[in-house]
Amino acid sequence: MDRFTETTSVSWGGRLKQSLIGMLIGIVLIIACPFGLFWNEGRAVTTAKSLDEGAGAVVSVDAGRVDRANEGRLIHLAGNTDVSDTVADTGFAVTAKALRLYRRVEMYQWKESTESSTRTKLGGGEETVTTYSYEKAWSNESINSADFKEPNGHRNPRMDISGQDFVAKQARLGGFALSRDVLDQLGNWEPLSVPENRLGAMRSAYRGSKPISLTQDGIYLGNSPDEPVIGDYRITWVVVAPGELSVIAKQVGNSFAEYQTAAGDGLLMTAEGIKTADDMFAAARTENTILTWILRGVGLVLLFVGFMLVGGPLAVFADVIPFIGSIVRLGQGLLAFSAALLLGGGTIAVAWFAYRPLLTVAVLAGVAVVIGLFIYAGRRKPAIV
Incomplete structure (x- = not known):
């Protein structure tokens, strides 16, 4: 260091x-x-x-059937989600049958840490001793080495690859289509393994110049995962798999939107698993x-x-x-x-x-x-x- x-x-x-x-x-x-x-x-x-207004107005409905009589009303439903297509990260030819797919990216970079000690001297002056430490570390955010106290010898390249979120276009909960607003609330992430037979397709999709190799968790962009150098990348993927989901939202056609209350707030709530409307409102009150x-x-x-x-x-x-x-x-x-x-x-x-x-x-x-x-x-x- x-x-x-x-x-x-x-x-x-x-x-x-x-x-x-x-x-x-x-x-x-x-x-x-x-x-x-x-x-x-x-x-x-x-x-x-x-x-309170939403709890008094909500109607629990059957997820398997869209009742047009509930158009515009605040509804609650629960059931199993499903997707009829795959969600894809085309930048690396990674696909999954999932509700959401997220690319996690880390780059090997220089990182600056500081430690300071200050003492007040007789007469009111102040002396501060600051130690700047530099070490190589993995980071999912770009670290601007131009802001370092001593940038010479600790320069980071630009982080050209970043994390990205992808959502399924045809995800459903029973007879209802899951809107982007609903999908964005889902966060029960699970790791996605990359099969070895996908490596060729990934190399073809990747537009950069770094070598690609498989790791236990994902892929590595660089010469050697065991000897990383500044500018190398580690990339993994996680997914939200189809499963049990509960939703409280306004019914709009065969999908969902935010329900505007007279009190002022918009309501659109999701919960992993099968939850009653009472349970979901109780959890929301606790969060508040x-x-x-x-x-x-x-x-x-x-x-x-x-x-x-x-x-x-x-x-x-x-x-x-x-x-x-x-x-x-x-x-x-x-x-x-x-x-x-x-x-x-x-x-x-x-x-x-x-x-x-x-x-x-x-x-x-x-x-x-x-x-x-x-x-x-x-x-x-x-x-x-």
């Missing part, structure tokens, strides 16, 4: 200038995050209402809850970062004496954490009242009752025996 170490220094004045820029970014975060948190609560309510909490957490973290950036100049001032700067940063962190919780929690509470007024009043009433019971119990005098 190649290594390159660089030591940089920033004066106290330079750090102060950086912290002032950071303060402006922090102000933007503090202003923007409450709007994001408020939006998230609205999104969660809209999705919940849409799911999880996403809501994840976005709440992201919003609170960004608020914390914003408050820390706003207080950055004060910490830099204190770093004239590094020990004092550490104490200031500790206090700043506690204040930023508290401020993020207050502003973020307050925003969520206001959004709850705006989007769920009846539920909010019910929760507050319940809390008031509990507090009242505790007060009442505390004032009762114990009986004298």
